[in-house]
Amino acid sequence: MEREKACLICLRGNELLLGECNIGDRFSVRLRIRCPEGSIPIGVWHTHPGGDSIPSSQDIKEARRVGLKFVCVEGSQGLKCFKV
Numbered sequence: 001m002e003r004e005k006a007c008l009i010c011l012r013g014n015e016l017l018l019g020e021c022n023i024g025d026r027f028s029v030r031l032r033i034r035c036p037e038g039s040i041p042i043g044v045w046h047t048h049p050g051g052d053s054i055p056s057s058q059d060i061k062e063a064r065r066v067g068l069k070f071v072c073v074e075g076s077q078g079l080k081c082f083k084v
């Protein structure tokens, strides 16, 4: 069974960097807010195994709670990113 994967996306100047990545279970993944030195968390990429490329209400709520600006979802329609 495919498991959900996620990576934090961080910003340093004009450069986007990968932050913490993790693999969860079929329906969710935990991600710590950790970025490379000198960068700040700005967004998150994650997969929806077998699901739509649209952030869930929980995805949006969590992203806003930790101050992220966008959520990218890789699902059955490919990769899509949304401002939150």
Ligand SMILES: [Zn+2]
Pocket: 046, 047, 048, 055, 056, 059, 073
């Ligand atoms: Zn999601």
